[in-house]
Amino acid sequence: MEHNQRLIDGKAMLQRVDAEAADSVMASLHTIAPDVAKMILEFAFNDIYMRSGLSLQQRELITITSLLTQGDTADQLRVHLNGCLNVGLSQKEIVEACIHCIPYVGFPKVLNALTVVKEVFADSQK
Amino acid sequence: MEHNQRLIDGKAMLQRVDAEAADSVMASLHTIAPDVAKMILEFAFNDIYMRSGLSLQQRELITITSLLTQGDTADQLRVHLNGCLNVGLSQKEIVEACIHCIPYVGFPKVLNALTVVKEVFADSQK
Amino acid sequence: MEHNQRLIDGKAMLQRVDAEAADSVMASLHTIAPDVAKMILEFAFNDIYMRSGLSLQQRELITITSLLTQGDTADQLRVHLNGCLNVGLSQKEIVEACIHCIPYVGFPKVLNALTVVKEVFADSQK
Amino acid sequence: MEHNQRLIDGKAMLQRVDAEAADSVMASLHTIAPDVAKMILEFAFNDIYMRSGLSLQQRELITITSLLTQGDTADQLRVHLNGCLNVGLSQKEIVEACIHCIPYVGFPKVLNALTVVKEVFADSQK
Amino acid sequence: MEHNQRLIDGKAMLQRVDAEAADSVMASLHTIAPDVAKMILEFAFNDIYMRSGLSLQQRELITITSLLTQGDTADQLRVHLNGCLNVGLSQKEIVEACIHCIPYVGFPKVLNALTVVKEVFADSQK
Amino acid sequence: MEHNQRLIDGKAMLQRVDAEAADSVMASLHTIAPDVAKMILEFAFNDIYMRSGLSLQQRELITITSLLTQGDTADQLRVHLNGCLNVGLSQKEIVEACIHCIPYVGFPKVLNALTVVKEVFADSQK
Numbered sequence: 144m145e146h147n148q149r150l151i152d153g154k155a156m157l158q159r160v161d162a163e164a165a166d167s168v169m170a171s172l173h174t175i176a177p178d179v180a181k182m183i184l185e186f187a188f189n190d191i192y193m194r195s196g197l198s199l200q201q202r203e204l205i206t207i208t209s210l211l212t213q214g215d216t217a218d219q220l221r222v223h224l225n226g227c228l229n230v231g232l233s234q235k236e237i238v239e240a241c242i243h244c245i246p247y248v249g250f251p252k253v254l255n256a257l258t259v260v261k262e263v264f265a266d267s268q269k
Numbered sequence: 270m271e272h273n274q275r276l277i278d279g280k281a282m283l284q285r286v287d288a289e290a291a292d293s294v295m296a297s298l299h300t301i302a303p304d305v306a307k308m309i310l311e312f313a314f315n316d317i318y319m320r321s322g323l324s325l326q327q328r329e330l331i332t333i334t335s336l337l338t339q340g341d342t343a344d345q346l347r348v349h350l351n352g353c354l355n356v357g358l359s360q361k362e363i364v365e366a367c368i369h370c371i372p373y374v375g376f377p378k379v380l381n382a383l384t385v386v387k388e389v390f391a392d393s394q395k
Numbered sequence: 396m397e398h399n400q401r402l403i404d405g406k407a408m409l410q411r412v413d414a415e416a417a418d419s420v421m422a423s424l425h426t427i428a429p430d431v432a433k434m435i436l437e438f439a440f441n442d443i444y445m446r447s448g449l450s451l452q453q454r455e456l457i458t459i460t461s462l463l464t465q466g467d468t469a470d471q472l473r474v475h476l477n478g479c480l481n482v483g484l485s486q487k488e489i490v491e492a493c494i495h496c497i498p499y500v501g502f503p504k505v506l507n508a509l510t511v512v513k514e515v516f517a518d519s520q521k
Numbered sequence: 522m523e524h525n526q527r528l529i530d531g532k533a534m535l536q537r538v539d540a541e542a543a544d545s546v547m548a549s550l551h552t553i554a555p556d557v558a559k560m561i562l563e564f565a566f567n568d569i570y571m572r573s574g575l576s577l578q579q580r581e582l583i584t585i586t587s588l589l590t591q592g593d594t595a596d597q598l599r600v601h602l603n604g605c606l607n608v609g610l611s612q613k614e615i616v617e618a619c620i621h622c623i624p625y626v627g628f629p630k631v632l633n634a635l636t637v638v639k640e641v642f643a644d645s646q647k
Numbered sequence: 648m649e650h651n652q653r654l655i656d657g658k659a660m661l662q663r664v665d666a667e668a669a670d671s672v673m674a675s676l677h678t679i680a681p682d683v684a685k686m687i688l689e690f691a692f693n694d695i696y697m698r699s700g701l702s703l704q705q706r707e708l709i710t711i712t713s714l715l716t717q718g719d720t721a722d723q724l725r726v727h728l729n730g731c732l733n734v735g736l737s738q739k740e741i742v743e744a745c746i747h748c749i750p751y752v753g754f755p756k757v758l759n760a761l762t763v764v765k766e767v768f769a770d771s772q773k
Numbered sequence: 774m775e776h777n778q779r780l781i782d783g784k785a786m787l788q789r790v791d792a793e794a795a796d797s798v799m800a801s802l803h804t805i806a807p808d809v810a811k812m813i814l815e816f817a818f819n820d821i822y823m824r825s826g827l828s829l830q831q832r833e834l835i836t837i838t839s840l841l842t843q844g845d846t847a848d849q850l851r852v853h854l855n856g857c858l859n860v861g862l863s864q865k866e867i868v869e870a871c872i873h874c875i876p877y878v879g880f881p882k883v884l885n886a887l888t889v890v891k892e893v894f895a896d897s898q899k
Binding site for chain 6: 561564565569570572574575579580582583584586587588589590591613614616617618620621622623624625626
Binding site: 244245246247248249250251 | 874875876877878879880881
């Protein structure tokens with residue numbers, strides 16, 4: 144039954160990080176690759192996110208940095224920028240995290256990320 | 270004089286993050302591109318690192334995540350893994366940050382980073 | 396005349412891999428860089444694809460893996476996902492290939508690819 | 522006052538490279554991260570672009586190559602393809618620069634860049 | 648107990664793909680991050696590699712393509728080039744897979760991979 | 774016979790860009806993948822380098838920028854930094870090209886490139 148517990152706990156964690164994304168990610172993968180949705184919940188949001196050693200705020204900061212750095216991740220950034228806000232990071236911390244990356248990745252990737260940040264902040268105000 | 274202040278403050282910041290690296294980075298760039306050493310101090314370690322909004326621990330966590338994610342950065346990781354320890358992150362937090370990246374970048378980049386982490390932790394014990 | 400044979404054979408190969416793309420790639424490059432269209436046919440689809448040692452199914456599997464891994468390649472993935480189907484790979488094999496990449500590149504790039512896979516499969520049903 | 526001079530000179534340089542972009546970049550960053558706009562002007566367009574040792578034509582050639590190579594940079598390419606034209610590179614030189622990258626990065630990134638090149642050349646004809 | 652079964656089956660799979668690597672990967676992660684070794688076995692070599700839909704030969708072909716494409720993966724390539732041979736791919740197929748990537752990633756990454764291929768083939772002859 | 778002319782002209786071009794590399798690249802590929810050596814000569818150094826529209830100096834500037842930007846290319850950079858010097862670019866232009874990339878790729882990739890630049894300049898003085 145441990146397997147199912149991984150799924151249940153992973154779902155609860157994704158709900159906490161970004162409840163809206165939880166539903167839309169599941170829905171979009173439903174027909175094409177439902178097992179990937181399961182792996183995201185069991186592996187990413189249970190096995191990884193539930194580990195001790197880092198706070199959820201630290202985890203989300205790491206996540207958006209990795210997404211910003213690899214590029215071509217606007218969709219995933221959208222989920223985790225909401226995640227950042229949901230676990231209690233401030234808008235200022237999020238923007239600063241992007242700015243902090245400039246010396247490591249250059250301006251283009253940071254500008255791409257800030258474009259998504261701007262959308263997410265605008266949506267979260269509604 | 271503001272320009273010189275940027276350099277002085279940047280030097281102090283790099284000293285704080287990694288005193289040993291401060292000297293070796295300067296030395297290695299001295300003959301080939303001394304202006305780059307100056308930019309690292311003035312722009313990266315003054316203009317960016319001195320900003321408010323994130324703690325030095327958060328900044329170093331972001332830095333190693335960005336380096337791990339882009340790959341081919343063993344030398345820079347070495348500097349900033351020492352930086353992580355110097356600003357007060359625990360060994361556990363550093364290893365957890367690497368593990369947290371697995372769902373976002375896959376195992377190869379995380380294994381590469383952990384190889385450097387292992388070296389740095391071994392050296393820091395001496 | 397060998398040169399022209401490379402072009403003729405490359406065209407035939409691209410027709411076989413993705414007939415529709417063959418026309419649209421040519422058309423889109425026609426005004427801006429017709430030589431690039433020629434190189435794609437002569438070099439990629441003749442010199443490389445016509446080599447022995449791998450089946451066309453293996454070649455298309457390698458192609459979509461490389462495109463998925465480098466990111467920012469939705470347009471090229473579209474062509475070669477159709478190519479996969481045209482050379483006889485099953486939908487299951489294509490989705491499995493994407494899933495197999497998760498431990499090597501992480502979820503974001505796989506999710507990006509699956510979004511294109513879903514579109515291509517939907518279009519191919521029409 | 523040196524600081525302000527960096528900003529003034531950086532603004533003048535960006536005006537020269539791409540006057541239209543100068544305004545739109547400033548505007549888009551205005552609410553979310555005005556300091557990043559300042560860094561682009563002071564660091565990128567003053568500290569870097571104003572250096573001696575390379576002509577502006579060489580600098581823009583380097584810029585579009587770096588953007589093409591890293592991928593996911595259509596927005597930045599748009600600015601700097603206009604920049605290429607504004608500092609006197611010919612359309613032929615720009616297309617050739619993209620073609621020259623094929624052996625180093627493969628076709629997909631070059632095709633992505635040529636799509637933007639085509640748009641920019643069409644717009645510049647109006 | 649399912650959890651342990653994942654570990655047991657993952658170990659058996661890695662043994663089959665590359666028995667020597669199985670031991671050295673475990674050993675190298677033992678002190679620094681033993682949980683990562685466990686995840687590699689449970690997630691990568693059980694959850695992913697044990698799936699139906701692709702042969703082990705197809706899986707290893709995909710793996711080396713993804714490693715070649717992302718770069719900075721000489722250590723991982725070494726493991727999976729041996730894996731390719733162990734699951735029955737021929738030396739010719741492996742070299743062809745590298746060559747097939749040239750139009751997609753350019754020559755540098757393919758040359759880097761071929762350097763490792765050459766070492767692995769030389770070692771496997773001993 | 775056109776095919777052979779491509780090979781002959783490509784060889785002459787690589788001789789001109791970097792005579793020493795011409796021999797060592799051929800030698801290293803001789804046993805593992807001789808066709809790749811042929812493609813480098815015919816496609817890269819004939820079909821691409823022999824095109825009109827850019828000077829050899831512009832081509833080598835583009836080449837090192839693309840190599841610096843993609844990372845994990847120290848071996849190829851070594852060849853083309855020598856190539857830069859051989860086609861008449863000055864040491865100052867080469868270092869400036871690296872510095873110019875800082876705003877686009879960040880410091881780590883530029884520092885990696887400068888390490889190779891330093892070696893190549895030291896060797897060229899002997």
